[in-house]
Amino acid sequence: MSKTGKILTGILAFLPLIVFILMIVLFFGLIVAFFSALLPDPSAYVAQSPDAMIGSFVGFFAGIFLLVVLAVFKLIYFLIHILSNQKLSNDEKLLWVIIGIFIGSIGFPVYWYLKIWKDNNV
DSSP: OOHHHHHHHHHHHHHHHHHHHHHHHHHHHHHHHHHHTTSSOGGGSOOOOHHHHHHHHHHHHHHHHHHHHHHHHHHHHHHHHHHHOTTSOHHHHHHHHHHHHHHHHHHHHHHIIIIIITOOOO
């Protein structure tokens, strides 16, 4: 695999994790904005208008949809890569498939680093 291919595969490996972290930050921002509108003195915090809050929720759910699509694509891509990797024994393939299915958010970036990025055959 070329260096560009390795970098693009690495981006695919880490992107859902990064999007997940951003979604958590956005979620807590939405909660703060929602509860700040309920304060007895709304002038203490500039609350968002209801239209802006609804738009934020739509953006939040669009991000969740993006996260799900990325995670499914990443799962399919890495499972195909693992199963077609001739350098892995059958036991290693089974181990990486199990890791990928159960803890793919962490397992696939580790697989990328150990088995794709460190592979010197370009």
